[in-house]
Amino acid sequence: MDYTLQCGVVWKAWPELAHGALVTIELTVLCMLLGLAFGTLLAVAKLSQRRALGLLSQCWVEIARNTPALLQVYLAYFGLGAFGIHLDPWWAVLLAVTFNSAGYLTEILRGGLLAVSPQQRAAALSLGMRSWQAYGYVILPQVLRIVFLPVMNQLVWTLLATSLGMIIGLNDLAGETAIQQSLTFRPFEFYTVAALLYYLIAKSMIVTAQASGRRLFRY
Amino acid sequence: MIEIEDVHKSYGKLEVLKGVSMSVQRGEVVVLIGASGSGKSTLLQCINGLESIESGRILVDGTDVHAPSTDINELRRRIGIVFQSFNVFPHYTVLENVALAPRIVLGLTRQQARERARDHIAKVGLSEKLDVFPSKLSGGQQQRLAIARALAMNPDYMLCDEITSALDPELVNEVLDTLRMLSRDGMTMIVVTHEIPFAREVADRVVFFDSGTVCESGPPDEVIGNPRNERTRQFLGKML
Amino acid sequence: MAAVPFFSAFSLNDLMFMAQGAAKTLLLTLWSGLLGTVVGVVVGWIRSTRAPVVSQLLGVYIDVIRTVPLIIQFIVVNSGASILGAPLTPFGTGILVLSFYMGGFVAEVVTAGIHAVSDTLRKAGRSLGLSYWKDVRYIVLPLSLRAVFPAWIGLLLGLMKDSSLIAVVGYIELLRASQIIINRTEQPLQVLLGAGAFYFVMSFAASRYAASLERRWQF
Numbered sequence: 001m002d003y004t005l006q007c008g009v010v011w012k013a014w015p016e017l018a019h020g021a022l023v024t025i026e027l028t029v030l031c032m033l034l035g036l037a038f039g040t041l042l043a044v045a046k047l048s049q050r051r052a053l054g055l056l057s058q059c060w061v062e063i064a065r066n067t068p069a070l071l072q073v074y075l076a077y078f079g080l081g082a083f084g085i086h087l088d089p090w091w092a093v094l095l096a097v098t099f100n101s102a103g104y105l106t107e108i109l110r111g112g113l114l115a116v117s118p119q120q121r122a123a124a125l126s127l128g129m130r131s132w133q134a135y136g137y138v139i140l141p142q143v144l145r146i147v148f149l150p151v152m153n154q155l156v157w158t159l160l161a162t163s164l165g166m167i168i169g170l171n172d173l174a175g176e177t178a179i180q181q182s183l184t185f186r187p188f189e190f191y192t193v194a195a196l197l198y199y200l201i202a203k204s205m206i207v208t209a210q211a212s213g214r215r216l217f218r219y
Numbered sequence: 220m221i222e223i224e225d226v227h228k229s230y231g232k233l234e235v236l237k238g239v240s241m242s243v244q245r246g247e248v249v250v251l252i253g254a255s256g257s258g259k260s261t262l263l264q265c266i267n268g269l270e271s272i273e274s275g276r277i278l279v280d281g282t283d284v285h286a287p288s289t290d291i292n293e294l295r296r297r298i299g300i301v302f303q304s305f306n307v308f309p310h311y312t313v314l315e316n317v318a319l320a321p322r323i324v325l326g327l328t329r330q331q332a333r334e335r336a337r338d339h340i341a342k343v344g345l346s347e348k349l350d351v352f353p354s355k356l357s358g359g360q361q362q363r364l365a366i367a368r369a370l371a372m373n374p375d376y377m378l379c380d381e382i383t384s385a386l387d388p389e390l391v392n393e394v395l396d397t398l399r400m401l402s403r404d405g406m407t408m409i410v411v412t413h414e415i416p417f418a419r420e421v422a423d424r425v426v427f428f429d430s431g432t433v434c435e436s437g438p439p440d441e442v443i444g445n446p447r448n449e450r451t452r453q454f455l456g457k458m459l
Numbered sequence: 460m461a462a463v464p465f466f467s468a469f470s471l472n473d474l475m476f477m478a479q480g481a482a483k484t485l486l487l488t489l490w491s492g493l494l495g496t497v498v499g500v501v502v503g504w505i506r507s508t509r510a511p512v513v514s515q516l517l518g519v520y521i522d523v524i525r526t527v528p529l530i531i532q533f534i535v536v537n538s539g540a541s542i543l544g545a546p547l548t549p550f551g552t553g554i555l556v557l558s559f560y561m562g563g564f565v566a567e568v569v570t571a572g573i574h575a576v577s578d579t580l581r582k583a584g585r586s587l588g589l590s591y592w593k594d595v596r597y598i599v600l601p602l603s604l605r606a607v608f609p610a611w612i613g614l615l616l617g618l619m620k621d622s623s624l625i626a627v628v629g630y631i632e633l634l635r636a637s638q639i640i641i642n643r644t645e646q647p648l649q650v651l652l653g654a655g656a657f658y659f660v661m662s663f664a665a666s667r668y669a670a671s672l673e674r675r676w677q678f
Contacts (some may be wrong), residue, residue, distance in 0.1 A: 006507035066662035067619035067655050070634055075655070078638075078647035122269055123306035123365075127320035127372060130294040137319060141310050156526060167627065176527060188538040195527045195535055203528045219310050219352040 010193045013180040021197060027090070027172060028159045028205075031097040035158065036151070038098065039105030046110055055116025056096050057106065069098030073097040077168045079184045089170040104154055112147035113139070116211045152209050156202045163198070173197060220244050221266065221376060228261060231311035233262050237431035238275070243377075243409055246403045250418040250439070253413045254426030254454060259411040260303075262428075266409070267298045273370070280375070293418045296324060299369030299380040303385050306355045306359045307368070312351040313340060317368045325372070339367040343397050361389030366397055377401065379410040415458050417444045427451045473640050477650075480636030481657055486631060487550070488619040491557035495618070496611070498558060499565020506566060507573040516654060517566070524563035532556050537628045549630035557618060564614050572607035597624075605676045612669035616662045633657060643646050 010017075045053040045171060062073070076099075077092035087095065116139050124134035166174035173194060181190035221243040228236040233404050243249050251259045264270040266277055268291045277284040282294060300324045308316050317336035321327045329336065330353055340346055345362040353361050369377065379398065382393045395417050402408060402421050412418055418425055418439060425442040426436040427450075435448045446452045506514045524532075528638065529673070536556050540547045576599050584598045585591075626635035637654040641647045 009310065023322075027411070062663060066616075066659045066666070068623040068634060068658060070542065070623045071651060071655050071658065074638065074641075074647070075651050079651050080643055082646070082648035098598070118303065119304060119306045121310070122264075123308075126267055126269065126295055126300045126323040128292050131293055133323055137323065138308055138653060145310070160526075160528045163530055164624075174530060174665050177531075183271065187534060188542055191531050191534045191538065195531045198528055199523065212566065217310075217320075219354060 007189055007193075009186050010180075010189050013190075014182055015183075016176050017193070017197070018175065020173040021201065023090075023170070024145050024159070024162055024172040024198075025172075025201060027077060027097070027162045027165075028155070030094060031101055031158050031162065032155055034094075034098045035101030035105050036109075038102035039109050042102065042106040043109035043113060046106065047113060059101045060099075061106050061163075064100050065107075067098050069096065070164050070167065072100055073164050073168065078205045079099040089165055089175075092168060093162060093172075094172055097158060097164075101154060101158050102162060104157070105151065108150045108154065109143065110197075115146050116124075116142045118122060119201075148197040148209075148213050148217070152206060155205055155209065157212045159202055159205065160198070220280065222276075222278040222406075223262070224276045224278070225263065225274045226262070226277060228265060228270065229256075229273055235431055236249075236265070236272070238274075239431070239433055241426060241433055241436065243332070243376075245407050246405050248408045248410065248421055249424045251409065251426050251456070252413070252415065252418060252429055252436075252458075257428040258431040259428050260380050261286055263300065263380050263409065263411060266378060266392070267300055268297055269300075269392045271366060295395070297374055297375045298378060299374035299376065301362070301365045301370060301380065302324070302384045305353075305358070305385070306366045307361050307364050310351055311354050312350050313345055313364055314386070315410060316353070316364060317371045321371050326454040335371055336367075339371045342370070342400070343367045344393070357390060357433075358386045359393045362386065362390075362394050363397055366394075366401075370401075375407060377406050377408045378413070379408060381411050381413065383412065383414060413458065415443060415455065426453065427447035470608050472658070474547050474646070476640065477633065477653065478637050480633035481632060481653075482629070483635075484619065484622050484632040487553050487622045487625065488615070488659055490586065491622075493552050493578040494554065494558035494617055495561025496561030500569055503569025504560060507570045519621055520559075521563040521566055522633035522659065524560055529556070529560065529621055530596070530627050532560065532626050533625060549628045552628050553622070553625040557622065561614060561618050564617075565611065568607050568610045568614065569603070572603040572610075575606045576602045596641065608675040608676075612665055620658060620659065646650055 042057040045057040046061075048054065073092060073096040076087060076096040077089065080087060080092075119136050120142065122137055124138040125131070129137070162170075162172055163174040166173050166178055169175065171179075177190050177194040181187045184190075220240075223241050225399055226236050226239045239258070239262060241249075246253065251262070253259055261270060263292065265272050266279070266284065266366065278299065279294060282289055284291075284294065311319060313357070314333065314336055317340055318332040319331075321335055322329060322332035325332075337349070342351065343366055343369065344364055345360060348360065353356065353364065365382075373394055374385070377387065382398075383394050386394065391414070395414065398408070398417075399421060409424075410418075420439075422439045425439045426433055426450070427442055427446070429450050434443055435446060435451045441447075442451065443455060446455060465467045496668035502517050506517055508514075533552055533556050536548060537549075537552045540552070580595055580602070581598060584594045588598065622632055625632055626638070631639070633654050641650050644650070
């Protein structure tokens with residue numbers, strides 16, 4: 001083969017790639033936080049007595065989990081255009097990946113809520129606690145420990161999903177990589193480095209999460 | 220005083236309480252005995268409003284437990300309940316378990332709540348375990364923790380629902396000792412138990428439950444020592 | 460939206476184009492699903508034996524495959540193959556990458572399925588005089604399959620959704636076909652909803668089937 005690997009060009013593009021990585025991390029964190037918020041609401045809705053809420057929640061979950069994430073990104077970016085709403089790639093990815101993550105997180109959280117014995121709630125209420133106190137001080141902390149591992153997996157999944165933004169022109173890590181490699185015609189070197197960076201970011205997130213987990217769950 | 224007037228309760232089609240009437244005066248220790256499924260645990264959970272009733276009334280110091288206008292949270296502060304399966308909070312230490320409700324329900328400061336907690340933990344004999352998590356405690360210790368947690372709210376009444384049934388035999392006595400101490404201190408208690416000798420020793424009154432109704436009621440020496448009712452005799456024959 | 464009838468901009472050609480895209484999606488999914496399953500079974504079985512060095516190395520492969528965005532994997536393999544002087548067609552890249560991607564996930568499921576057959580059951584079998592291979596055939600295999608099948612369907616469905624990313628190396632499956640039509644007809648919503656319906660119906664039906672099997676096989 002008559003090709004010389006030139007990793008130097010990747011090194012020169014370091015500032016742009018770093019900026020892209022920051023965008024990626026920022027989007028991932030936001031999508032996860034929003035996904036958890038919506039996921040909690042949807043999980044509670046599903047477990048509630050009111051059928052309408054449960055149905056709404058179920059629809060969200062089924063659509064999010066049975067269609068490709070890329071389709072959801074397209075719907076946010078192109079589809080909303082039919083209604084006159086033209087989102088920035090960043091907002092489209094935020095919307096789509098949050099929608100997607102929330103769908104998966106709902107099932108995880110629902111499983112967690114069901115796993116905490118209803119007797120814990122009975123004990124809390126018997127002490128005179130109001131419903132919100134029972135949830136806040138007794139039930140949710142226990143749910144947190146149960147769902148920790150699946151939620152961490154979802155975090156990695158969300159990180160990888162943000163790379164879809166590259167297709168609609170987002171300037172995240174994948175997007176910056178695309179731009180830079182098109183300037184130098186070195187796709188292999190650039191994307192291999194990008195792969196490495198994604199791997200490192202994912203692993204650091206997991207290590208951080210595990211460390212906080214050990215501190216939170218000393219019992 | 221707690222007054223239970225002709226209470227009926229069903230789970231779907233199954234009627235579990237079929238017209239139960241009894242009353243408990245302040246300072247009394249009433250022990251409920253009877254076969255499993257006879258409705259004793261259900262009755263206890265109706266008294267503090269965890270379960271609803273189909274008809275009848277339960278009055279605690281004159282307040283109707285199931286009336287819509289009743290502030291059930293306020294009522295529950297006056298009634299302490301201990302369950303068969305302990306239900307201690309696994310994510311809090313012993314001290315935190317007991318101090319939690321006084322702080323967030325009664326509004327004590329963290330300092331005050333912890334002091335009160337320490338007192339009650341000492342009463343049940345768990346002082347060396349203040350910063351231990353329940354997973355490291357034995358069953359008997361967890362149950363004593365549950366008792367301390369309920370007592371920390373300074374309830375007027377204590378309901379004990381077969382609190383020794385889930386324990387290994389050698390751990391039962393430490394819990395019964397705690398109950399003995401409570402009764403000596405004058406706590407009004409309704410105790411559901413299978414421990415017949417204990418019932419005879421501690422109770423002011425024994426009530427025998429059979430298929431959702433009160434079958435026989437009276438002083439322990441009568442009900443246990445010399446039962447009038449045939450079913451009571453059969454039940455005790457199996458237990459002793 | 461305009462008062463013009465919903466599907467006015469579409470010709471029969473467009474629908475044919477979409478249908479071809481859908482067929483390609485299915486083709487890609489089925490082939491890489493098959494190959495990926497073969498890879499996954501082999502890898503999963505090796506890992507279940509806990510053989511020293513090999514298990515760790517395979518573990519790294521699985522870890523990397525699941526922590527790097529699929530888009531980037533496609534591009535790295537595609538450009539890498541060109542460098543090595545053996546350029547792949549888009550379809551070839553898709554099959555190669557998706558097979559190993561699927562293989563990684565299948566391997567984990569297979570390992571778990573094998574371990575799910577409790578050791579006591581296997582000891583009972585061996586005590587009755589069954590050889591290692593008979594033990595596998597009559598005890599481990601039937602029980603593992605039941606544990607693994609619903610999860611495997613889930614992975615296959617995930618593969619179908621992920622196949623939409625192959626567009627990034629130029630393969631025109633359903634979602635890419637959709638994008639092309641959107642550019643031409645400026646009717647993003649209808650196209651995306653149509654494509655979405657395809658994915659949804661296939662995925663929803665298959666996962667409901669898997670769930671009913673799981674229920675029937677509860678033991």
